[in-house]
Every structure is written in structure tokens, then in C-alpha cells.
Amino acid sequence: MAHRLRPEGLAFVETAPVRLVFAHELSAPPERVFRALAEDVAGWAEWFPAVRSVEPLDGGAGRDVRLLGGGRFRETVLAAQEPELYAYRVDVTNAPGISALVEEWRLAPAGTGTRVRWTFAADGGRAFRALLRPARPGLGRSFRGAVKRLDRRLAS
16 A cells, blocks of 8 residues: 655755665766666666666656566655756655655766765664665665666666
8 A cells, every 4th residue: 555755855865764875886977877867767677677667757856666576656856966966755655664765866976987876765663674774785785786787778
């Protein structure tokens, strides 16, 4: 059953009870990485294995995300500042236990490439928090694998 989450803003990335932060460097320049994140949202399914589909909503102001395994998120884009920041919050999900979720993608030049930092900022019930913290290594592997696939996609 879908439920509405607390509508947090971008500041939640710094204040969330659970913050998981991952970083990786790509060879593609920040502008290309930003476009892949913010403009080619349907392309996420090609490089992020956990994502089955992403559809832009409201002219790009929102997204409908479907994950493998049946997870679904309706999101609002909080920031799309080329080339350094793309962030969104989850408004409605069928995932249990979550009360607030904001994801931030920060991009910074790294030589001729890009340093990508992804922050997963969340709040939820005790059981959700207890499960999320030990899930950190798996989320990190998923992130690193996804951005490596994105880098290969952008190079081709």
C-alpha cells in the first residue's frame, strides 16, 4: 500500500537521522554526468540495475520511479543546478517504514572527470533504521556499480 512521506527540503540532507554518503570518480565531465542524471531520467534504467524505469512528471519537476522487486517512488525534484547538483525527495512510496527520504547527487570536477557524491538521507521507524544501517555496504556496492556503468555509457 502506498503512503505519503513527510515533505522534507534540501536541508534534510544534512539533518536526517540516517545519512548514507558514497562517492566515486567518473571520467566523464560534470556537464555530461549532470545531463544523464537530470535530463535523461528514462536512461537511469540502463545504468542503475536496481531501477526498472523512471518517467519524468510535470515537465521534469517530478519523477515516477519503479525498482526491481516492486518498489515504487513518486518524487519531487528539489534542485537541478547544472553542473553541480541534482536532488529529489520521495513524496509517495509503497516501501514500508519510511517517513522521509531525500537523495542528493553532488558533482565536482576531478581532473578532466567528475567526483560524484550521492547522499541518501532518510527517516523512519525503528525497524527501518535498524535495517538501513547494515544495508550500507550493499547500497555502496550498488552505487559504485551504477556510476561505473554510467561512466561506460557516457564514454560510448
